[in-house]
Amino acid sequence: MEDFKQGLLEGKKRAAARLISMGENGQQEALDVIKELYHKTGNAYVIGVTGPPGAGKSTLTDKLVKVCRAAGHKVGVIAVDPTSPFTGGAILGDRIRMSDLNTDPGVFIRSMGARGNLGGISEATGVAVDVLDIYGCEYIFVETVGVGQSEVDIVKSCDTTLMVMVPGLGDDIQAIKAGVMEIGDVFVINKADRDGAEKTAREIRMMLEFNKNEWNPPVNMAIAVENQGIKELLDSIFEHREYMTGSGKGHVRRVENRKSELLTIVKERMTRKLFEKTYNGEVIDDLSQKVAKKETDPYSAAEMILEKINMN
Amino acid sequence: MEDFKQGLLEGKKRAAARLISMGENGQQEALDVIKELYHKTGNAYVIGVTGPPGAGKSTLTDKLVKVCRAAGHKVGVIAVDPTSPFTGGAILGDRIRMSDLNTDPGVFIRSMGARGNLGGISEATGVAVDVLDIYGCEYIFVETVGVGQSEVDIVKSCDTTLMVMVPGLGDDIQAIKAGVMEIGDVFVINKADRDGAEKTAREIRMMLEFNKNEWNPPVNMAIAVENQGIKELLDSIFEHREYMTGSGKGHVRRVENRKSELLTIVKERMTRKLFEKTYNGEVIDDLSQKVAKKETDPYSAAEMILEKINMN
Numbered sequence: 200m201e202d203f204k205q206g207l208l209e210g211k212k213r214a215a216a217r218l219i220s221m222g223e224n225g226q227q228e229a230l231d232v233i234k235e236l237y238h239k240t241g242n243a244y245v246i247g248v249t250g251p252p253g254a255g256k257s258t259l260t261d262k263l264v265k266v267c268r269a270a271g272h273k274v275g276v277i278a279v280d281p282t283s284p285f286t287g288g289a290i291l292g293d294r295i296r297m298s299d300l301n302t303d304p305g306v307f308i309r310s311m312g313a314r315g316n317l318g319g320i321s322e323a324t325g326v327a328v329d330v331l332d333i334y335g336c337e338y339i340f341v342e343t344v345g346v347g348q349s350e351v352d353i354v355k356s357c358d359t360t361l362m363v364m365v366p367g368l369g370d371d372i373q374a375i376k377a378g379v380m381e382i383g384d385v386f387v388i389n390k391a392d393r394d395g396a397e398k399t400a401r402e403i404r405m406m407l408e409f410n411k412n413e414w415n416p417p418v419n420m421a422i423a424v425e426n427q428g429i430k431e432l433l434d435s436i437f438e439h440r441e442y443m444t445g446s447g448k449g450h451v452r453r454v455e456n457r458k459s460e461l462l463t464i465v466k467e468r469m470t471r472k473l474f475e476k477t478y479n480g481e482v483i484d485d486l487s488q489k490v491a492k493k494e495t496d497p498y499s500a501a502e503m504i505l506e507k508i509n510m511n
Numbered sequence: 512m513e514d515f516k517q518g519l520l521e522g523k524k525r526a527a528a529r530l531i532s533m534g535e536n537g538q539q540e541a542l543d544v545i546k547e548l549y550h551k552t553g554n555a556y557v558i559g560v561t562g563p564p565g566a567g568k569s570t571l572t573d574k575l576v577k578v579c580r581a582a583g584h585k586v587g588v589i590a591v592d593p594t595s596p597f598t599g600g601a602i603l604g605d606r607i608r609m610s611d612l613n614t615d616p617g618v619f620i621r622s623m624g625a626r627g628n629l630g631g632i633s634e635a636t637g638v639a640v641d642v643l644d645i646y647g648c649e650y651i652f653v654e655t656v657g658v659g660q661s662e663v664d665i666v667k668s669c670d671t672t673l674m675v676m677v678p679g680l681g682d683d684i685q686a687i688k689a690g691v692m693e694i695g696d697v698f699v700i701n702k703a704d705r706d707g708a709e710k711t712a713r714e715i716r717m718m719l720e721f722n723k724n725e726w727n728p729p730v731n732m733a734i735a736v737e738n739q740g741i742k743e744l745l746d747s748i749f750e751h752r753e754y755m756t757g758s759g760k761g762h763v764r765r766v767e768n769r770k771s772e773l774l775t776i777v778k779e780r781m782t783r784k785l786f787e788k789t790y791n792g793e794v795i796d797d798l799s800q801k802v803a804k805k806e807t808d809p810y811s812a813a814e815m816i817l818e819k820i821n822m823n
Binding site for chain 2: 325501
């Protein structure tokens, strides 16, 4: 454990990588290292990047990272796919596009997938953010694949959330869950050379009107593949950062973020315990069969399960 | 308790209404009644109605109910709004539109809202479905307001799920979460007289192509306010029912539904316990503050909470 601690403090990539993997596998040792070094976190600025599949989040992140690198900053990228057991690595292509950053010693790239349905992805992502923060990254981009609840939970612990959209395409249905919009601090219409970009921007501005707040999220335009609008987008992100710091809202947000993070960790662990204590869900399967046969009812079955896990 | 049991078995509306309210308030007595009568469930056919806000789900449900009524069936309607603490009753208008059914003794209408963030809405909905099933409803429509995770959990316990869509409107962004599409057994484009109805139908068919299955969800057209396409839609629902029964998949689905229902109840109760055992979340608030001040770290804080609720 001392080795990892030392390695991380000295900014050794290998130590960071190993700790993140250990966190993913739920190894207590990784958590012990972070616990001891937690007071060293808080220097990284964490930017969440989310939006519907196909919006070009990876390319956009890639370009944003390059601007940060040009300014000499140490950067971390965490790409999270909570749905990976289902998509079966279909998003791997997205990751590869970032590969020319892979050889840059000032960039740490990591992708995280869900390992089954026991939860834990949010906690593992939190561990990775903390590790990269201590490791010395000044900016950490947390990119998610979709816009579901897990993604919302994940970006909820970021300092600024960037919502990436695309102009409405013929065959593409905008995959935006009502309510997800509210988590965007900064919006960008990527692929802005496509038809309908202005219309999409107008629609988003209109939706934001309903949610009026002191901070009015800017709606940027970008063409990531052509490196257009990237610096302006980063400026928007920095404006949000300044607003949050200047207004004192940054502190309030950080407390809220920590609470959301904490609740997510607790719920994930509760779900894991639920499966462990029911023989990997076997008890739940058996009881479902019994309910279906009406040998018992769902409420008695739930009580039995809760009793088994001492939550009654 | 005997009174309620008796009343429900005799098909007394008041008994059903009271039991549903008691279930909403988490009163054990309601669950005790259902437990005793659970063997009498399974006669109702449960149809989930979901889709983005503004798709006209309530009007469509209203018309479908009227067709069922014309055939002499006893019908239940449960309108669920998991987000009601936030929308503040904005959907009440939807409910009122169904009011001319309210005077029909053969229809039982009930709306359910979330009572805070402690969860429990899925369980309360399950209770309502069971009560109306025992009460003698042959068809139960479970209508949800949005298309979020809670809605998915709710319609997951239905026999047939109807997904209501609308043609793409200028200012309207289709609020469909990627992944939500899969839960639709039957699709309908409502307000089909609007521009782009055929285009929307094509888009949906294309999305369904990716998810090919033995059952190919039909995509219907309807104009609910003009009562157009309603009988055909109900026929599609019945076709799905026949397919499920004929192929034996109905049984498999029911077991899966019961499992999903059971897991949801267990998780909702775990979350409730979590809040109860942490003094309504006070412990969590305090610990979040401490983490933000770095007096502790999220992992130690999570462990403290889990220890407090005996889930460590």
